[in-house]
Amino acid sequence: MSRLNTPAPEDVPDGATRNLDRLGAQLGFVPNMFKTIASNPAVLDAVVNLQSTMSRVLDAKTRHTIALAVSEANGCAYCLAMHTYVSSELGGMSSRDIELSRAGGSVDRKRAAAARFAQQVVASRGRVGDEDLAAVRGAGYTDPEILALVTVAVQALLTNFLNNVNQTDMDIPDVGSPGEPG
Incomplete structure (x- = not known):
């Protein structure tokens, strides 16, 4: 059982929903990791932006x-x-x-x-x-x-x-x- 709280979909803070929607479209589902990180939109932005940036530097x-x-x-x-x-x-x-x-x-x-x-x-x-x-x-x-x-x-x-x-x-x-x- 996860040890950190994962916000219910209706409780996801403003600013995190857009990232979760993009991840869901890309992967076909929103992984639990990102659902949990969504409780802190700044952390979610950092993780998603780092992944996006690094996708351009190596195959x-x-x-x-x-x-x-x-x-x-x-x-x-x-x-x-x-x-x-x-x-x-x-x-x-x-x-x-x-x-x-x-x-x-x-x-x-x-x-x-x-x-x-x-x-x-x-x-x-x-x-x-x-x-x-x-x-x-x-x-x-x-x-x-x-x-x-x-x-x-x-x-x-x-x-x-x-x-x-x-x-x-x-x-x-x-x-x-x-x-x-x-």
Whole structure:
């Protein structure tokens, strides 16, 4: 059971309804995470705007790969379920690639490097080593792209933390542990 209050639809504060409507149109439903965040329109705006902005800096499969790798590292069941759903249903990722992403890999060499780097950013709290930067650069990422990789990882951390604090009620299928059926 969620630990933070989720406003009833008629009690959603002014300014949050527009974002919820857009999310519902985009995803086909409004996820519980966003319903809860809607209790603070400024936080909802920040999360939605960050996601929108970051959707323009890296391709979707790389963003999904990072989100899955970071969500696995943080043990966020809600985010794993959501990113698995979005990655497979809207992002065209295979079950195998999703499983690899959760483990910090990918069927694509460059995306695998992004996943490993993102997990290292999380594990080291941003204090990655020179070898981590060399590895991600060696996979073909430029410094501006590395900034995007870090920001997408932090975006995933943000929603992981919000959902882990809240223990958000699952409104999408739980995906289980890596290698388990979802």
